[in-house]
Amino acid sequence: MTFSRNYKVREAAELLGCAERYLTDNLARLPHQKIGVAVVFDDDDLTEIKEMHRRRPRAAAADKAPRSLAQIRPKGARAS
Template identity: 50%
Template sequence: MTTRRYKYAEAAEALRVEERWLRRNIRQLPHSKKGRAVTFTDADLERIDQMHHHEPTTGPLAVVAAPASGAHPMAHLKPLPSRGALRSA
């Protein structure tokens, strides 16, 4: 079975983005290149879609539970030791 190869226009249509966006961001996107010919496979398109997928952080569909009310969202972070403490060690 052969792998389907999409050119820029076909890939843009499948991803529902502008072809111009694909061309501008090609260095950060998975693709195949032979000479000047750039193609995308179904796996490349799936990876591009996953790269730009976002999950909600609040509300009933949030993957990570929101912090308790009144708790600071960065309360779990601890400060680094002072520089003086590092030199004496």
């Protein structure tokens, strides 16, 4: 069995780029481990937390996408 490193709340917050308070306030919703009274996060926990918060752009709706180049070009004459 291979063990990955455990990170304390402070270390995990630094790696994730968030406040320690965010992690402690949201422990019920975030993957973590409790060993005795110590709360720790391993690499898998941090990866899962990042994925939980990842936002991907929505696909453009077909009816809203420009259908021709004329729809993209500005209308009217350009000022010189």
